[in-house]
Amino acid sequence: MKKIIVTTKREEAPNILQVLGKVFFYQEDLENLTRFTIIVPDNELDGIISNLQQSLKFMDKKTLVEVYSPDFVIYPVEDEKKNHDTGEKKKSERSPIEKLLESAGTYEQLDLNLLILAAIAAIVALIGLFLNNIGIIIGSMLLSPLLGPIYAFALNTAVGRGRVVLLSFRTLLVLVGGIIVFSLVATWILSLFIPLPLTPEILSRMVSNPIYVVMAVILGFATIVALSQGIPEGIAGVAVAAALLPPAVVTGIAPVIYSQGTLGALILTLQNVFGLMAGSVAGVIALQIGPRSYGEKRNARTIIIRIAWLLAVMVLLLFFLSLLPTSL
Incomplete structure (x- = not known):
C-alpha cells in the first residue's frame, strides 16, 4: 500500500476531488x-x-504531492476487495518510475569510487583466471559495478532522457575499457616477474x-x-558481471x-555489452516503464x-562477426 x-x-x-474518484481518502x-x-x-x-500530474498543470504551482510507504496498513475494505477478486488475475506490483530512476541515478555520472x-x-x-579458480572469479563478480550503468541506460531510454542515456553509455564504456586497460597493465607487470599460465578459464573466454x-x-x-520487482541490485548484478567482467x-x-x-x-565482450543493453531496453518496453504525460511519452517513443535500431544493428553485426573463425 502507498x-x-x-x-x-x-x-x-x-x-483534486475529481481526480480521486472512488479511492479511499480523507480531507483535512x-x-x-x-x-x-x-x-x-x-x-x-x-x-x-x-x-494528479495532469490536473496540476492547470492548478496552483505551489501544490505539494508526497508519496510514502507505510510500514503496514490495516484496511478491511481493501482486504474484502482482494477476496472478492480472487478469480481475477492479479497485477504484479512494481516500484513507481520515480523510485526506479532514483536508484539508477548514481550511475549516470562517472566517479572515482566506481573506477576503484x-x-x-x-x-x-x-587472480582467479590465472589460478583457474572459479570461486575467486565469482567473488570478483560481487564487487563489479557494471550493472548500474546498464540499468540507468535502459530506464532513461524508457523515459526519453537522451542526454542521460549518453552519459550512462559513456560510464559503461569507460568502466569496461578501464577493466581491459587495467588488466593489460597488470598482466604485463606480472609477466616481467613470473610465468603466467594460459588456463582453461582464460581460453574459454577467447572464443x-x-x-x-x-x-x-x-x-x-x-x-x-x-530489479523492477524489488530484487536487490547486488543479486541481479552478479549475473551481469558474470557475462561482462571475465571476458573484459x-x-x-x-x-x-x-x-x-x-x-x-x-568480440565476446562487445557481444555481452550490446546484448545486455538490448535486453534491458526490451525489458523496460515489455514492462511498460515510461513517463506519464503525453508530451514526455511522445519524446520517449522517439x-x-x-x-532500438542502433542496438539491433550492433547485435546483428556482432552476431555475424562471431561466426567468423578466430585463431586460437
Whole structure:
C-alpha cells in the first residue's frame, strides 16, 4: 500500500476531488489550505499520480504531492476487495518510475569510487583466471559495478532522457575499457616477474559464439524484470558481471600472453555489452516503464525507436562477426 498526501489551496480542492474518484481518502481543512491523505494499493499508484500530474498543470504551482510507504496498513475494505477478486488475475506490483530512476541515478555520472571498485573487481578476477579458480572469479563478480550503468541506460531510454542515456553509455564504456586497460597493465607487470599460465578459464573466454549474443539479450531482459520487482541490485548484478567482467579481463590478458585470442575475447565482450543493453531496453518496453504525460511519452517513443535500431544493428553485426573463425 502507498500513502499519498496532497496539500493545495482550498479553492483547488474540487479539482483534486475529481481526480480521486472512488479511492479511499480523507480531507483535512487547514487555515488557507486543504490536505488530502490518500491510501492506494501499489499497483494503482501510477494511475493516481498520472491523473494528479495532469490536473496540476492547470492548478496552483505551489501544490505539494508526497508519496510514502507505510510500514503496514490495516484496511478491511481493501482486504474484502482482494477476496472478492480472487478469480481475477492479479497485477504484479512494481516500484513507481520515480523510485526506479532514483536508484539508477548514481550511475549516470562517472566517479572515482566506481573506477576503484571496477579496478578491484578486475584484479580479483585476474587472480582467479590465472589460478583457474572459479570461486575467486565469482567473488570478483560481487564487487563489479557494471550493472548500474546498464540499468540507468535502459530506464532513461524508457523515459526519453537522451542526454542521460549518453552519459550512462559513456560510464559503461569507460568502466569496461578501464577493466581491459587495467588488466593489460597488470598482466604485463606480472609477466616481467613470473610465468603466467594460459588456463582453461582464460581460453574459454577467447572464443566468441552467436549463442552468447542471445544469452546476453535474455539476461538483460531478466535483470530489468528482477530489479523492477524489488530484487536487490547486488543479486541481479552478479549475473551481469558474470557475462561482462571475465571476458573484459581476458581481453586485457590476451595481448600479453596469447595475442591470437585477443579478437575472440574482444568480440565476446562487445557481444555481452550490446546484448545486455538490448535486453534491458526490451525489458523496460515489455514492462511498460515510461513517463506519464503525453508530451514526455511522445519524446520517449522517439528516443526508444532510435536506440532500438542502433542496438539491433550492433547485435546483428556482432552476431555475424562471431561466426567468423578466430585463431586460437
